[in-house]
Amino acid sequence: MGKIEVNHSRCISCAGCVGVCPVDTITLQGLTLTIDQAPCISCGLCVQFCPVGALTPGETYGASYTRKVDKVLVVL
Numbered sequence: 001m002g003k004i005e006v007n008h009s010r011c012i013s014c015a016g017c018v019g020v021c022p023v024d025t026i027t028l029q030g031l032t033l034t035i036d037q038a039p040c041i042s043c044g045l046c047v048q049f050c051p052v053g054a055l056t057p058g059e060t061y062g063a064s065y066t067r068k069v070d071k072v073l074v075v076l
Helices: 016-020 045-049
Strands: 004-006 026-029 032-035 055-057
Touching: 004 032, 016 026, 016 045, 045 055
Parallel strands: none
Antiparallel strands: 004 055, 026 032
């Protein structure tokens, strides 16, 4: 299992999670949301931002978190 699990039956393809991911690991191609788990830093922004709860922490969530002190995320 990955760091972030996607429930495709709940996903409405709004792409909100794509915009908030600080490491650009989430992509939306057509109506299919994919997450490249390797660069994921387990920040949880995508899980918090999903309006329908389609994203949830997986088994390895937080296992390899590395703090990115030189990155700032501004959400307007």
